[in-house]
Amino acid sequence: MYPLLAKELAEILSGRALWTMLLLICPLIGFSFIEAVSLYSEASTAALQSPAAAATLSPLDGILVPTFGSFYVAVTLLFPFVAIRVLGQEKESGALRLLVQLPYRSSTLVLVKLAAILAAWAAASIPVLSTLLIWALLGGHLGASETANLLFGHSLYGLLVGAISLFAATISDSSATAAIVALATTIGSWVLDFTLAGRPGLSAWVAKLSLTQTLQSFEQGLLSAGLVLGMVTVVGGLAALSTVWLPPGTPTRVKFARSVPCVLATIVALGLAAQIGASADVTEDRRNSFSPADQKLLATLRLPLVVTVDLAPEDPRYIDLRRNVLGKLERAMPNVSIVLAGVRQDQAGQSDAYGQVEYVYGGRTDFSRSTSPREILPLLYELAGTKPPAPIQGPEYPGYPLVANANVTLLWFFCGLPLLIALAWWWSRLSPAVKS
């Protein structure tokens, strides 16, 4: 299999798509990084005088997420062109007819192509990885687990976009058609997110299928087993479909028939993955968790807690409640059900009950309009008939304010790195030595 992998890697490197993408994303990522550092520095100037304000400054939110955000845009819009090349070129030149005759299974061909796509993503991430190094050199702090988690999320997202592109190339006759199919999926996913996010019921479920949503957990510092398995399942499903559709000699009706079990298996696996609620809060500031004492006590409350929220999903109060309380409760308690009353924003305020949240635990009920854990947790402990825990003394998150000027790195992103990329491109195009 090594010759095949080497060929696929060399194919990606010998094309223009990867190098062009690298050159295009250098200034994009550089600009985002410099803007992020500038804003972070402004916030840090005030925070340096106040420990309380400093504790709110996290490089994950201030630097990594905005910088990786521009990489996400580049991967969504440009990476399909790189990924499609691993098959599109062979289809257009007719080399696919040679490739499928090689002594490899179709599944091996597809897996090796996916490996090459992942390698291409790794190469494309060089500019964004260089921002981590620059941030560290500027004296900035990088939390190892939250940074690794974000990188992991982006690599899964890159693999997902790559798998979509590979499948698009498999079912399309030309690279142009494949690009249209892949971009229709990725950009269509944005539209889905914009139009349906925040709506209740089926709309909310459909919006969750958006590719955009896949990164949100990682950006919040959560490593969710269900999400990771879900993404791996979709990549696996697309790889299986690509395997079915790759061989040119199989009749289309047979390909459709073989696709059905692949799609069904993927849906079932996705459904199972969605049931997995296990997740780890990998942030340094433990933003996705209550205090250790509360976490410990809440984990012992094993009866079902039903929370009925009379708020529109797009209401900022619901978003606050979700972030500050509900999400944390779901992670801390073994049995939590959250029910949205299904109110829409335009109907909000027509009822006196709007804004009210009902908590039912162990047959006892209480109501609150608060979105703060300081009010909700005592309410819950009262419902459970238990005393609030004594606080466990531990290190407080100090925050990492940093006043820095990254303007000089413009030279790196606009000149140095593009020059190195151009040199590497030139080197990759040198003809090989031939033994006489």
Add this chain to the structure above:
Amino acid sequence: MMTAPDFARGGGSMELLRVVDLAKHYDEEAAIAGVTFSAAAGEVLGIVGPNGAGKTTLLEAMAGLVGADSGNLLWLGDALPPAHRKAAIFYVPDGVKPYQDRFTIEVLTFFGSVYQRSASDLASAIASLELKPVLRKRVSTLSKGYNRRLLLAIGLLTPHRVLLMDEPFDGFDLRQTRNIVEVVRKAAGAGRAFILAIHQLADAERVCDRFILLAGGQIRGIGSLRELRTQTGISQGSLEEIFLALT
């Protein structure tokens, strides 16, 4: 439909491959219909016919790159389903420029390494097809003739005993064609069977031991030149005259 008398050239040559009643339709039109023939080790078999006769479809259906509607292949007497054909047969298509951004030597090395061919095998293929001047050129810059040589070299690097080649002499002048004929004959002499789709009858006459005359997707005649002359009653006729008489 005519089918060939089943014999291998030279009497004692082993039959490797038998094609039985192969058919392929595109919509209502039959691209190939009821094609039956066999190929023996050491034999060069020419599928001869005008453009649109079904030569390429026949080769691709044999290789499993096009799904046949009916018919099957036998390898040494046993059924050879499409999924297993790449283990027995290698097809060198026409009009392919493989891996255009790569250098000729890289493409050859790749195919050589996939089939675990030695450096001397690679050197031998390069030498026999006179590819040395273009080894450090990108495939995209190769002339039609050199690209054809590259494809033939890829075919020679494979270990398969049966090679299917679509228009292997296309793009060559007379001298080059003679050289390539020599290469093919030498490889056949080592026990490989070649099944070549050729539309130039003069080229076919130079290289092939037997001919399958194909027109409208059907076999109109099959056999050596002498046998075809006997079939048609044209005792001194060229392949061209025989083809015209049979189609």
